[in-house]
Amino acid sequence: MLPRIMHAAVVETFGAPLVLGELPVPEPGPGQILVKTEACGVCHTDLHAAHGDWPSRPSLPFVPGHEGIGVVAGVGAGVDRVKEGDRVGVPWLYSACGRCEHCLSGWETVCEAAQFSGYTRNGGFAEYILADPNYVALVPRGLSASEAAPIICAGVTAYKGIKMTEARPGEWIVISGAGGLGHLGIQYARAMGLHVCAVDVDGGKLEHAQRLGAEVLVDARQGDPVAAVRKATGGGAHGVLITAPSLPAFKQGVGMARRRGTCVLVGLPPGEFPVPLFDVVANCITIRGSFVGTRQDMAEALAFAAAGRVRADVETQPLSAINHVFDRLLRGDVPSRVVLEFGG
Numbered sequence: 079m080l081p082r083i084m085h086a087a088v089v090e091t092f093g094a095p096l097v098l099g100e101l102p103v104p105e106p107g108p109g110q111i112l113v114k115t116e117a118c119g120v121c122h123t124d125l126h127a128a129h130g131d132w133p134s135r136p137s138l139p140f141v142p143g144h145e146g147i148g149v150v151a152g153v154g155a156g157v158d159r160v161k162e163g164d165r166v167g168v169p170w171l172y173s174a175c176g177r178c179e180h181c182l183s184g185w186e187t188v189c190e191a192a193q194f195s196g197y198t199r200n201g202g203f204a205e206y207i208l209a210d211p212n213y214v215a216l217v218p219r220g221l222s223a224s225e226a227a228p229i230i231c232a233g234v235t236a237y238k239g240i241k242m243t244e245a246r247p248g249e250w251i252v253i254s255g256a257g258g259l260g261h262l263g264i265q266y267a268r269a270m271g272l273h274v275c276a277v278d279v280d281g282g283k284l285e286h287a288q289r290l291g292a293e294v295l296v297d298a299r300q301g302d303p304v305a306a307v308r309k310a311t312g313g314g315a316h317g318v319l320i321t322a323p324s325l326p327a328f329k330q331g332v333g334m335a336r337r338r339g340t341c342v343l344v345g346l347p348p349g350e351f352p353v354p355l356f357d358v359v360a361n362c363i364t365i366r367g368s369f370v371g372t373r374q375d376m377a378e379a380l381a382f383a384a385a386g387r388v389r390a391d392v393e394t395q396p397l398s399a400i401n402h403v404f405d406r407l408l409r410g411d412v413p414s415r416v417v418l419e420f421g422g
């Protein structure tokens with residue numbers, strides 16, 4: 079028997095602390111499943127969502143969280159992809175239409191009808207999550223819930239972003255921002271045969287980046303970080319992945335690209351950044367955005383983790399600590415990823 083009431087952390091007002099309260103346990107309708115949450119990572123995106131940072135804001139109130147891992151506890155009519163007891167992840171891409179030009183070409187992440195977990199749908203900062211079984215991640219055996227949680231947003235986003243740079247084995251990639259996304263990005267890049275230059279504004283993050291295999295470390299607070307990267311990589315990196323939630327990192331990142339290199343933007347601080355037009359044109363630089371990853375990217379990203387090639391560094395906290403975790407994330411005071419663990 080399922081309980082009727084669950085604990086959840088709710089955004090009632092943008093920019094205010096989340097309200098820890100009780101909500102009714104949702105019932106899975108036809109084509110839906112109910113997931114009993116075991117763990118949910120805390121992404122910097124949850125902070126942007128709770129602050130209403132982006133042009134299209136979620137409707138209030140809502141439950142954030144899009145790195146929710148749990149066990150299927152209920153299935154609605156017509157569900158055959160998963161069954162009760164399976165361990166699944168409820169990622170940012172909650173669902174898509176399945177019929178538009180983007181869905182049909184393996185780009186469901188940009189479907190205009192896409193719904194987002196923890197944004198347009200209630201997410202994983204709660205003891206139960208409703209999900210669309212066609213879009214949940216299937217968690218490989220051997221990965222615990224807390225190990226898998228960061229992979230289903232931070233991991234897949236970094237992995238897809240690296241692929242989008244088109245950097246090839248033996249070439250250089252810059253990972254700008256060595257936090258939640260970045261610490262996994264460094265590991266994916268190494269596993270993909272790339273040389274890694276890590277850029278951050280925090281000494282502890284850079285030391286950690288080195289332990290994870292970054293060969294060049296650049297502290298963006300010191301000297302000229304663009305010149306430092308260009309020198310260390312012999313003319314700039316073939317790929318640049320900007321995960322930093324900070325606008326100055328974007329102009330710098332474009333400057334760090336080699337001639338004909340590709341700079342992939344995934345960090346989402348609100349605002350705009352200046353592009354040095356002449357340099358981008360004359361050096362044939364590509365600048366592209368990248369948004370999480372498709373279900374296929376997700377399966378690949380999880381397979382790296384299941385094979386032990388990539389491991390999230392996780393600090394576990396209870397749901398009741400969420401406001402303190404948000405404060406620390408805002409200050410840059412979370413070493414890699416906090417994962418909320420749900421007991422019982």
Ligand code: NAD
Binds near residue numbers: 126277298324327
């Ligand atoms: P995080 O807070 O864990 O890590 C951010 C890192 O950036 C920290 O290590 C911080 O020290 C570093 N940093 C800050 N300013 C910097 C600068 N000027 N130069 C270099 N590094 C700097 O955050 P996270 O969870 O990794 O998320 C990062 C960003 O990515 C957020 O804006 C988030 O919304 C976005 N995001 C985008 C997608 C997507 O699909 N595009 C998916 C997930 C997250």
Ligand code: ZN
Binds near residue numbers: 122123124144170232
């Ligand atoms: Zn995220």
Ligand code: ZN
Binds near residue numbers: 174175178180186
């Ligand atoms: Zn679609």
